[in-house]
Amino acid sequence: MSLLIQEIPATNAPIGLLLLADPSEEKIRSYLPESKCFVASSNEAVVAACVVLQIKAGIYEIMSIAVQTAHQQAGYGTALLTWIIDFYRQSDASEIRVGTGTFGYQLAFYQKHGFRVTSIDHDFFIKNYPEPLFEDGIPLFDMLRLTLSYSGRTN
Numbered sequence: 357m358s359l360l361i362q363e364i365p366a367t368n369a370p371i372g373l374l375l376l377a378d379p380s381e382e383k384i385r386s387y388l389p390e391s392k393c394f395v396a397s398s399n400e401a402v403v404a405a406c407v408v409l410q411i412k413a414g415i416y417e418i419m420s421i422a423v424q425t426a427h428q429q430a431g432y433g434t435a436l437l438t439w440i441i442d443f444y445r446q447s448d449a450s451e452i453r454v455g456t457g458t459f460g461y462q463l464a465f466y467q468k469h470g471f472r473v474t475s476i477d478h479d480f481f482i483k484n485y486p487e488p489l490f491e492d493g494i495p496l497f498d499m500l501r502l503t504l505s506y507s508g509r510t511n
């Protein structure tokens with residue numbers, strides 16, 4: 357797999373792609389200006405993107421990560437997430453956080469990379485999105501918050 361991963365200006369973020377991970381364009385546009393946007397390209401075509409926001413010193417949150425539908429399950433998401441984890445390990449990061457639904461393959465995807473469940477945000481998806489969200493036909497209510505701690509500590 358030949359993949360080029362690089363940071364791009366947030367103003368050039370591929371919104372259509374990011375909508376696969378966060379269906380609210382309004383929300384994406386609210387955190388983009390303060391975030392870093394990374395894209396993965398294959399043969400000069402963007403196949404995946406990830407937006408990371410600094411929460412406070414040393415603490416970062418993956419706000420969205422998405423792979424083009426036609427390219428999913430081909431390893432690009434794993435390659436991009438691994439790159440992001442290494443990139444922040446080499447910076448001042450002590451931890452990276454991410455929020456996801458309480459079920460679905462995404463939960464395993466993050467935990468395979470060392471993320472641990474740290475809390476549950478009850479009714480997050482109801483409170484933060486105007487329309488109901490579904491995964492595998494099941495309504496999403498609660499968000500699981502996961503943390504990758506570079507020190508290995510979970511509290």
Ligand SMILES: CC(C)(COP(=O)(O)OP(=O)(O)OC[C@H]1O[C@@H](n2cnc3c(N)ncnc32)[C@H](O)[C@@H]1OP(=O)(O)O)[C@@H](O)C(=O)NCCC(=O)NCCS
Pocket residue numbers: 376377420421422423424427428429430431432433434435455456457461462465468
């Ligand atoms: C989540 C996502 C970024 C993973 O990227 P990807 O390139 O598809 O994932 P990879 O090919 O690297 O595979 C990672 C693992 O996820 C699994 N996986 C990926 N898509 C899957 C799917 N639709 N159904 C079941 N498993 C899936 C793979 O089988 C693989 O499992 P393995 O490690 O046991 O082999 C991508 O599927 C995506 O963009 N999904 C839609 C947006 C989204 O849900 N973003 C995350 C929001 S929390």
